[in-house]
Amino acid sequence: MIRVLFFAGLRERLQCAEVSVPASECSTLAELRSHLSERGGEWRSALADDKLQMALNRSVAEPHSAVDGGDEVAFFPPVTGG
Amino acid sequence: MIRVLFFAGLRERLQCAEVSVPASECSTLAELRSHLSERGGEWRSALADDKLQMALNRSVAEPHSAVDGGDEVAFFPPVTGG
Amino acid sequence: MAIAVSVQREAFDVAAEYAQLRRDNSADGATAMFVGSVRDFNVAQSVAHLELEHYPGMTEKVLREIAGEARQRWQLGRARIVHRFGRLDPGEDIVFVGAAAPHRQAALDACAFMMDFLKTRAPFWKKESGPDGERWVEARESDRDALRRW
């Protein structure tokens, strides 16, 4: 399974902090994102935001990055710390 | 009288921290410096150092600055604080 | 330790952070520090308090990378980053960065660098609560622009 986390405003829109996705459903972050969008409704619109950032195993990652079982993926809005 | 102060390495070379000079002896900082140089010996050589800085009433000043009775003048090497 | 980062709910102590930068470190004559605090207004609305969310695990990793990069670029003896999360009221401190180096501009530039990267790379998100309700703070273009100089 791939562990998928959502943070901040995105977590609130989805009303979901974490989901698990079978590794067989996708091989890249872009495919994972499409797979989640297929849930429809808020998932489709929120995940279409091109400002969203992605992390793979706690490092910022790109759409073409490969994902596999045991990976931790996160989607989140632009950061605003400091 | 003009109060004249010497600091740091210059004070040590002159073995003198402070002198008073009658205002009638000079009308500019350059003239005051010449007047002091006439004491000869270490005074002449130490005051000939063109790196020396001058202050008039606690502000950095130039050779042409006018001096008068009651003024406080200082001669000192380049500063090394901080 | 040459590099230390902490992500914590509790307030930090500037004096203790300074002491860590200086401890057994008489080779570094220059220490620069920066503290970011909650202002009592942001853009238009007045802020009653902030809630700071972060991504546990990734946050520490990113801060450690930023401090390590600063240490290499400026040959710092020490680099420290402390960032709080949770509820923060106006006037409270949010973030501390500190650098100790042999030369003053290295220490100051390293602090600027760490803050610029932290602002755009560390996974923290601020939610403001004010008289008009809650809102997530928007990322600022000026923070992304600040990275270009490094």
Add this chain to the structure above:
Amino acid sequence: MAIAVSVQREAFDVAAEYAQLRRDNSADGATAMFVGSVRDFNVAQSVAHLELEHYPGMTEKVLREIAGEARQRWQLGRARIVHRFGRLDPGEDIVFVGAAAPHRQAALDACAFMMDFLKTRAPFWKKESGPDGERWVEARESDRDALRRW
């Protein structure tokens, strides 16, 4: 007070200086500080201790002018400079400069500016004592060069 300077024999307390920069000042979300300390070596010889001489009266005036200029240039809410004189051993703090501003780069730049001007304008002189005896520290070209950017 918006500007404060102190020339003192006693050690200063970074936490107290920080508190003064922040006190009743929730408009300034950014506070930068710099501390200069005695290193255990300088150029070639190892230093047993420093003796710092200054020009009482002029020193305070110059530091106040430097802090005032920084405050105007960067619209600082607060600016502070503390400089010690007398005997200082390796590891001891010599100088503190601090600035509080609405924006982080203003606070950091103001600290760099105050240090650069202090180094070349404030009437302090360092005498080092080491195993080879005493010597007055020479002013450095690099400190004069640092002024050009302002």
